[in-house]
Amino acid sequence: MSAQPSGHLDKIQISPTGYAHVPGACVHYPDKPLEEAGWGWVHDVTANMWTGIAEHSPLRAAEGNTALSATRRCSHCARRIDLP
Numbered sequence: 001m002s003a004q005p006s007g008h009l010d011k012i013q014i015s016p017t018g019y020a021h022v023p024g025a026c027v028h029y030p031d032k033p034l035e036e037a038g039w040g041w042v043h044d045v046t047a048n049m050w051t052g053i054a055e056h057s058p059l060r061a062a063e064g065n066t067a068l069s070a071t072r073r074c075s076h077c078a079r080r081i082d083l084p
């Protein structure tokens with residue numbers, strides 16, 4: 001999966017360990033449905049939201065496990081996603 005021309009990502013998935021992943025960009029996924037595995041996710045993420053994920057500016061899950069916030073980007077996903 002690649003970034004949309006608008007610089008938006010359709011969805012970011014947040015692991016219980018606080019990592020943000022882009023669907024299809026890496027292999028760090030549970031072998032059961034995300035909801036069952038306790039993951040959270042956010043739809044329509046802007047390039048700035050993705051690149052801005054950090055300890056001091058976490059991205060909160062909007063669906064699924066909404067208690068989760070991403071504070072780090074998966075390095076595999078970050079390399080795969082080429083945002084403007």
Ligand SMILES: [Zn+2]
Pocket residue numbers: 020021022025026027028074075076077
């Ligand atoms: Zn990843």
